[in-house]
Amino acid sequence: MKSKFVVSAMLAALVSMAAFAEVTSLRGDQGISDNNQVSTIKQLPKNQDKLALDYVNQPPLIPHSTVQVQLNVSNNGCLECHDVSTYRKTGAPRVSPTHYMDRDNKMLTEVAPRRYFCLQCHVTQVDAKPLVVNDFKPAGKFGQ
Template sequence: MKSTVLKKQFSLWGALLLLVVAGISFAASDVDLQQSPEVSGTAEGQIKMPKQQEKMALNYVNQPPMIPHSIDGYQVGKNTNRCLQCHGVEHYRTTGAPRISPTHFMDSDGKMLGEVAPRRYFCLQCHVPQTDAAPIVGNDFKPMPGYGQ
């Protein structure tokens, strides 16, 4: 009877260990933002992801700018950030892309760092691609006066 209980405990711990290892492996892998070339799926159907378009007007103070181009195939993970290849301080002059904001180099204590702060490294937490999709949920948001035009 003791061996049966031990076998069950051992198999439970083994399964738990396997889940932990799998979770760590998944979390450590780079996120690939690969999508089909021009279309992304939504609950409502299909939306077009334009290759390049004009910047959309901001609707409020300190709104993160939207991405005016497709990000299909971009990789953003702990080892690589495709956005910084054009927007990083070393590259923006030669690519013509807007430079990453100095606020992205501040840590949570307001100290300036020599590289992008970890909390600002994953661009898609705040910046999203522009699309021609209709809103999924309706709202009555109005831009601040002077914004959104």
């Protein structure tokens, strides 16, 4: 019984060492204690054309800055322009009907809590170089 424990512990240590050997940082070989330079904040466009989607059900990218948009538990600034009751006045795209469904596909009168924090899925488009190599190709006719 004791030998099984020792073998299991040695195997676990070997597996964890192998896992740590594979971990790399997006910062490269720079250590945590090294003097790090903060990269410059990318300039967001004021407004730009609607951006193409690359795959089915991709959350649309945001073609404007969200810096001044207040988004917290008590206020969702995105809904001031994109809610069903306001999008016609503002000319903004409306929130998808799926955002008003709970996890059981029951329609709600307000945006579902799981869809309330827009910036979890929707991101502002910036012209930034990729952090990692990416050879993704859009599916089908998407991205054309």
